Structures are given as C-alpha cells and as structure tokens.
Amino acid sequence: MKMFRQMYWTHSRTLLFILFAFFLVILTAPLLAPYDPLQINMNERLLKPSAEHFFGTDYLGRDLFSRILAGGQVTVGTSILVLGIVLLIGVPLGMFSGFVGGRFDRYLMRIIDAFLAFPDFIVAIVLSGILGPGMLNLIFAIVVAKWGSYVRLVRSTVLSEREKDYILMAVVNGLSTFQIIRKHLLPHVVGNVFVLATLDLGKIILLIASLSYIGLGAQPPTPEWGAMLNESTPYFHTSPYLMFILGIAIMFTVLVSNLAGDVLRDRFDVKG
Known part of the structure; x- marks a missing residue:
C-alpha cells in the first residue's frame, strides 16, 4: 500500500509538472517562436515539416510552429481570463447567497436554474451568434454560460458549513458577515473551486476553439487554434499535417488539464 501511494503521488507530481x-x-x-507568426511568405507555402520549419508552413507560408505557440497564448490565455472573470463573479455571489439566504438566494437560484437548463455550448453559441464574431463577445458569452455552476458549487459548500458550531460561535462573538466569510468559509471553498476551475479549463479551451472554428471567435490573421483549424480545412487532403498537429495541440492541452484536475480532486478529497 505504501508503494502504491508513493507511485500515485509521483505520477501526480509529474502531471502537475507537465501542466x-x-x-x-x-x-x-x-x-521561443523562431519566426514571426504573422509573416507571410508565398514562396514557402504548404511546406512539409523539416529542420527549418519544425511543423511545416501553412497556406500563406507562415511557420506553423510559431503560429501554434502564438495561438496557444490566445486560446489558453483567453481561457484563463474567462476563468478569472467567472471566479470573480461566482465565488462572491455564491458565498453571499449561501450565507445570507433569503429572497436574494431564492431569486438568484431561479436565474441560475434557467441558465443551467441548457448546455454550456448552446448558451455560448447562441450569445456569440447574437453579439457577432470577436474575442470580446466570445469571452462574454462563455462567462455567461459558466458563472452559474460556480455560484451553485460555492453556495452548496457554504450551506453545509454555516450551521456548524464554529460558525455559530463566530456569530455570537460579534464577527461581521464579511469576517466570517473571509476567515471561516473561504478556506473551505478554495479547494472545491480550484479543482472545478482546473477541470473546466479544458472545457473552456474546447469552447473557444470550437466557436473560433465556426467563425464566432478570433478573426484572421490572429493565430488561434480553432481559427487555424478552420483555415487548414481546405488543405486536409494535400497537407493533412496542418490539421493533425493542431488537433494534437488541443487534445494534449485538454488532456493534461483534465488529468491535473483529477489529481487535485483526489488531493482535496472533492466528491462528485
């Protein structure tokens, strides 16, 4: 058993290190990018992977390795930004709703139920379609699709803690609502939220790439993985490596993010 635990934590640390x-x-x-990801060179279009261009070039002669690195900044960076905004909205609302309760809690839960009745992708694609293409509109659409799940998670954690003796003692001792939330409830929320955020990162990356693929996200010439996949589609039969390498980049990122989330879920003993 001891050897099994050692192997498990070694594996876990390796995954977190890879992430x-x-x-x-x-x-x-x-x-790290050897070329300008936006530089066009029609004399080197659709070159196969080589020592000069590690992943080859696209239909405009742009270095694919450089564009994948730059596209990773856009896709993953936007995903992290979305998560940050969602946490800034969801955590305070969930803590206030769970601790104070009352009419505010009832109305907020009805609103969240309406959002959560539809899959994230449906909400995001409808809002993106209404607002039009562009990264700002895409960010807004995904935040609207995601915030409710964090409010509900935080609220359920607060509800399970607020009736315990140490919270009642804090109230009797005259601590304000803000002090109780900050000192006593927030530490119980952080682990659950961190795990959900890590697991959600892969889903948000897929959302951004998917919506950009159908033209609702990043617009050319911005290097973004979903948009780059869309640009490579006409050349699938002649240069399949364009889509293959991009697909591997997206798959690897989502896989590592999900595995890291599983590790953290076991570490924090989060159920569900």
Missing part, C-alpha cells in the same frame, strides 16, 4: 511546464512554454511563446 506547469506547458503553461510556461505558452507564457514565453514570443521568445
């Missing part, structure tokens, strides 16, 4: 290394590569993409 950290991947995000470090994305962060330093401008330093």
